[in-house]
Amino acid sequence: MNKLISVVFAISLFLPIYTYAIYPFILKILAGFRKKKYIIDEQYQPYVSVLVAAYNEEKVIAGKIENMLLIDYPADKIEFLIGSDGSSDRTVEIARRYSHISNLRILDLPRGGKVNALNCMLKEANGDVLVFSDANTMYDSKAILNLVKYFIDERIGCVSGQVRLAVHEKSGMGARSENTYWKYENWVKVLESNIGRLSGANGAIYAIRKGLVPEIRKGIINDDFYVSTYILQAGYDVIFEDKAIAYEEPNDEFVSQFKRHTRDGAGHYQAIAVFWPMLFPRKGSFVHVSHRVIRWIVPFLLMIAFMSNTLLVAQSWFMLALFVCQVLAYLILVGYYFAVVRRGGKLNGAVGKLISIIFYFMSVNLALFLGWIRLIRKQQKATWETLR
Secondary structure (H helix, E strand, O other): OHHHHHHHHHHHHHHHHHHHHHHHHHHHHHHHHHOOOOOOOOOOOOOEEEEEEEOOOOOOHHHHHHHHHOOOOOHHHEEEEEEEEOOOOOHHHHHHHHOOOOOEEEEEEOOOOHHHHHHHHHHHOOOOEEEEEEOOEEEOOOHHHHHHOOOOOOOEEEEEEEEEEOOOOOOOHHHHHHHHHHHHHHHHHHHHHOOOEOOOOOOOEEEEEOOOOOOOOOOOOOHHHHHHHHHHHOOOEEEEEEEEEEEEOOOOOHHHHHHHHHHHHHHHHHHHHHOHHHHOOOOOHHHHHHHHHHHHOHHHHHHHHHHHHHHHOOOOHHHHHHHHHHHHHHHHHHHHHHHHHOOOOOOOHHHHHHHHHHHHHHHHHHHHHHHHHHHHOOOOOOOOOOOO
16 A cells, blocks of 8 residues: 555656656757757738737726837738727727727727637737737837748747746845746747747737637637647647747736636636647647646645655655655745735745745645636636736
8 A cells, every 4th residue: 555655656746846847858858859940031021910908907008009009010011909808997098099090999898808809809800910919018129020920931820929027126026936937937938849839828929820710719718828729739830939029017916916826727727628639649739738737737746745745754754854845835835925925025045035936836836726626616707807
């Protein structure tokens, strides 16, 4: 019996280490053998539609429109669509102040969720390439040029850009932890892109070839993951372009971040069911399982590791040490929140950074677990709230 428990414990420890640490280095090895080269045309300028779904974005919508007008792209080859998902504030009123702009269209839609707003814009869009963006995300002037230059290559179905968070010395723990995570995530995206198998586009900045996704499935929570994975599953390459840059102010409030991670968590488990064929060998299944599915089941693996370790703790000093490490991680989750985060403080130095990383890891996995509960209880709605 102890042998079986030991095996279960070993697997529950190995899989989180695999998805976060081993998998990226496997990608580096794969790129050495099969790194893809694509046709790139810096002068390629297809007609582009930029789609922005917005809900109660009165604080940022004017800045977003003005930012879009600064994009380096021929005005006669680009259109901007803003779909307001039943906003109850002044989002539509403010956006309509710019109605004199000939290539800007504002859709005042009834409340139906982000997917409904995106589907309405998909039907209205005239572009050969569709660019998806968020209302609070500001584009570098060359961002769209760097996205569309790949679509000359017929193998490409989706190109994701890079989001850079505006983090500075006065930023709190939430923003810094999120920034550290995104640096790591962008590194993994580059490695996946080398083999044309990017798992999940960044919803703030990505482009697709028109017609590949005629409609986003109703009830989908994470629309960006759905769109990019749908395209990958259809046999097209999905890649990452780090020169296509968007900027975003991170939300430094832990509660808001936690709510977003919980909502995303529900969407992640939904995606496992929607894209169940990706669990079996096919194009993109290796990255889908390694990067996404295993990472999404880490909360359950942590629970299994703790329970199995409890049964093995008397076997050796090594097992005892591992058990103590797990207990400390849970104590950091609870203690750091009440002693530091809730009071708006932060810990400095190398030890403080390590503790904040452990806290971030544990809190994200707690949010994932709660997202799973919300999904199975059918408590997670497809509609969204602006958490800023």
